[in-house]
Amino acid sequence: MSKIKIKLIILGQLPVDLDKTKLSNWKSDVFEIVGQIDNYSIINNADGLSWEFSDENIVEQLPDTFEGDFLIAMTHVPLEDSYYARRFTNNRVCMTFYEMADILNNNNIPIENLVYRLLYSYTLIYKRHGNNIPSRDEITTFTHDESRGCLFDMNGIKSDVVYSTNKPTVCDSCVQRLTTERVPLNTIFKIQEELKAIKKGLYYRLADLIKKYPVWTLILSTISAFMIGTLGSLVASIIWEKLLK
Ligand SMILES: [Zn+2]
Incomplete structure (x- = not known):
């Protein structure tokens, strides 16, 4: 399988400490991050009652064309319905560090891990939907509400994201569904192998070991x-x- 090409951009100012070099240098046999991580300004104010940015507002601010198979925009503004990632037409996704960065920092998990998790989950979503990211209007069933430390955990309770950003997996039932949706087994196995590298820093791994x-x-x-x-x-x-x- 040729590598999926993913374009990463930053939408607006990120008040969190994101290591762009670490993201760009991530090595994977299933996807590659194309070009540099470009910055786009946020041009509109929030239009939601709780200061969130509606889907219509966000989509106006995303580039229509980009290099790569799909685009992930990283922002820090709250998104519609308090989601941390929203899908849009033309293979575009917007994820936010709003609230998520605090949860990850409090648990000593690098915030880049959330981006890695989304890179892998959207790569599989892109493959299972015939090289397409379904928009939010399309009915999809690739997530599960139970938190299993899996790439496809729904994380309706946001704090549960800690289970799938430190050595995440693809759970057995998701593997089964991916195979029935014609995603090659070797790609799934490769991803499962690569996911082991998404972990805490050495100091915090040692601290966890001492605690355990x-x-x-x-x-x-x-x-x-x-x-x-x-x-x-x-x-x-x-x-x-x-x-x-
Ligand atoms: Zn799963």
Whole structure:
């Protein structure tokens, strides 16, 4: 399968610390990010009662043409119905870091992980719908309401996004549905493999390990401290015996 080409853009100012280089350098055998991540200004004000931006408002601000198979716009303004990603015509998607960045930061998950998750889920959506991203008006059933740490978790309760942005998976029932929708098995397996790289930073992985196994961590650190102490005394005795005495 040739790689899906995805165009990433930023819509408006991002008050969150997003590492564009890290996003651009992500390596995948199933998709590639084309060109640089361009910035587009937000030209309209919010038009919703709770300061959100309606779909009609957002679509006016997205580019009509772009390089690539589909486009993902990243913004920080609230979207319609409090969703964190909305689909539009002409293979365009808009995702927001509004509320999501706080949830991820509070759980020590890099905010780029949310973008990686969406890159993989929309790649599969594009494939399962015959190389097309269905717009929001089309009835689709690719998500499930239960949070399983899967790319297709609905995340109606936004805080559940933490389960699918740290080593996400494609759950068994989604694999089954993808195969019946003629997505090649090798593509699904490849994605499952690549998803393992979407994880927390090393420091927070170690902190999680310590939290999970506190007694073993204590035992190991005691043994290490004892061994370092013994080794230190041994080296000191050798130096004393051979060099100084
Ligand atoms: Zn699933």
